Amino acid sequence: MTNGLHLFTNLRKDMKTYLLNIEDKRLLNKRSLIESVFNVLKKHMHLEHTRHRSSLNFFVHIISSIASYSISKLNPYLISSSFSSLNLS
Incomplete structure (x- = not known):
């Protein structure tokens, strides 16, 4: 785009395929x-x-909401691909 912004979304079945940058794909995940x-x-x-x-x-x-989120047990987490390849037995 003209302002240096790049818009990308997940691919759907009816969309034309296009290649994503590795950094964009990581952010999309x-x-x-x-x-x-x-x-x-x-x-x-x-x-x-x-x-x-x-x-x-x-x-x-905003700060109180973020502070209560950080000490709550409702924190969603995502195991990154580098940790999922390790065998933790």
């Missing part, structure tokens, strides 16, 4: 993890609140 983290932040940590009276309260709410 991490997309499900990122979406699940945002889902936990929105649903369980109540990040979707839009009626802040000041910008300071807005940032305090």
Whole structure:
């Protein structure tokens, strides 16, 4: 694109195939993890609140949501491909 942005999505059955950069493919594989983290932040940590009276309260709410996410047991995780090739027996 003209602004240096590159848009890429998952391939579907009815789409024309195209080659992806290795870095783009790695980021596309991490997309499900990122979406699940945002889902936990929105649903369980109540990040979707839009009626802040000041910008300071807005940032305090974001930081408190991230802090509660980091100590909660609802953390989704993804084993990277480098760890999955190891034999952990």
